[in-house]
Structures are given as C-alpha cells and as structure tokens.
Amino acid sequence: MKITKILLNGVGEALAFSYPENTVPGNEDFRIGFSLNQLAKNEKIYFGSDHVSSYHVLVEGRAEALNSELGRRAFEAGQTFSCEEEERVELTGEGRVFNMFMSGGVRGFIRKMSLETEKKMRAGEAMGACVLAFLGLDSGFCLACDGEKLECEVGSAIVIQADKQEFFNLTITPEKAEMSVACVTGVMLNRYDFGKYIGVHLLERSEGTCRARLDICPDHMNPIGTVHGGCLFTLADAACGIAASSLGGICTTVNSNIQFLNAAFWPKYLIAEAKPKKFGRKIRTFLVEIRDDRDTLICTVDMVFYSLQQ
Secondary structure, rough: EEEEEEOOOOOOOOOOOEOOOOOOOOOOOOOOOEEEEEOOOOOOOEEEEOOEEEEEEEEEEEEEEEOOEEEEEEOOOOEEEEOOOOOOEEEEEEEEEEEEEEEEEEEEEEEEEEOOOOOEEEEEOOOOOOEEEEEEEOOOEEEEEEEEEEEEEEEEEEEOOOEEOOOOEEEEOOOHHHHHEEEEEEEEEOOOOOOHHEEEEEEEOOOOEEEEEEOOHHHHOOOOEEEEEEHHHHHHHHHHHHHHHHOOEEEEEEEEEEEEEEOOEEOOEEEEEEEEEEEEEOEEEEEEEEOOOOOEEEEEEEEEEOOOOO
C-alpha cells in the first residue's frame, strides 16, 4: 500500500496523479488518473474519448454539462456526473471540477460523504488493485491509515494505492462538523465484459443508480422476432451491477426475478434504469425497469447483490 498527498491548485488540465505512473489521457493503455480544472465564465471545457470514460465532482461553484446523450443539466457544488466512452461532454460555468479518468477495465465512482465527527472505514477491494482519493469539498481533514497521519487542506487530496485483496482501516477526522468529503474509488478489473460485448452502453451513473442503453441488432433477437429474454436480463444485470458497485466494493448477483410484461418487437433500442430498494452492510437490493424506444415497459427485474468487500 502507498499513500500520497497531491496538490490540486494550479494543476490546470495536466494530470495530478496517474496509475500506472507517467500515463497520458487518451492512450488505450491509460488506466486511471486525477486532475482538477478551473471553470471560468464564457469558457468551455470538453471531456470525452473513444477509449476513456471519466467521473467528475464539482468542488465549488455552479456549472452546466451538455451531454451528447442526456442533454443539458445544471450542477451545484458536491454533485457528480459521468462521461462514458464514445460520449462528449461540454462543461461551462464558474468554479472548480475534480476529474477521474479511466480506461483499460477500470471501474470508478465518486461518492460524497457528510461528516459530523470522525469516520472509520475499512477499504480495499477483493477483485483487483484499487486507487482511492479523498478530498475535502468545503474544509480540511486528517486521514489516519496504518499508523500514518496526513493533514489534507482544501486544494489537496490524499491518494491511497492498494494491491488486490489488500484491506486496510482508515479514520477521517473533519476540521469542522457537517463538512463534505469526496471519496473517489477506482478498481482495476480485467477487460472481459459480456455486457459491453453485446453492446450495452452506459448513459448515466451515480451513487446507487445507473441508466444503460442497448441498440438492438439482429443478433439480439429470438426466432419469433422479439428481443431474446437472455439479452434483456444481461442488460438489466449490467446496469444493476454498476449501481451496486457504486456504493463501494465489487458486488455479485445472488438472486434475481424477472417479469416479462410486453414483447419487444424489433425496437430501435432498450433503456434499463436501476434504482435502489434497500441497502444493508453487505446486501443491496434493486429494481430495474427496461423500456423500449416507444417508452413501453418491457420487463422489470428485482435483483439482490452481495458486496465482496470485507
């Protein structure tokens, strides 16, 4: 395990941190990196690449993101948004935005935590090496991990690199009550992804939710001219797996129940939306709804996931 403090102020568009070291955004071998951008009035910042996805949190100020898939949306400090592969996002506003770039099998999320008093966490991932970053959105904090203590003021971040199945305890002590900390997690997974293989494309993901799209082609159909049931389940499982993992830890499906409500007769595309029902320490339950291009509800799926994180 390696703990590093990085300074974000004045970084501009350059990477403040990359893993592996000395990698370049846009390169297919790039894995994960962090940067911070200053938003200025009447200026635009663009995100998007064929091979790189990104996750962002507005550290301060207000902004608008124009997404090629989702249209224009407004954001306030502490809110997050993503830019998936093959998409393009135009960001305008005033303030600062923290960015996490990912490719090569990395799955990453940004969560906002509100701290009243110190918070104890057990971190690490069961399935692959991971990188975590913590930054205060409105105040500083002290992070203690394995006997090492680091002070993190506003404008800096603490990054922890951990190997596969390397679990550790950490404590975050806020400078003041009711402060907000962004917890950034990137996990190095392998490149095998059946959902992506059949064409599942993520539209939007946030803490506990996910929307995904599947453009329908002949390979998705069954002999009677409707989308195959296994294809529908794969779409639901892919979207729900992202939603479950966004809460920390790699998750696996332990139970599911699909209800076919309407036949999908050659739709142009299908949209799956995963929403949380109940979260426990290890068990996370969701409802997934799949609709076609005419907004017809094709099926619903109840899914139960188990977190493999210790």
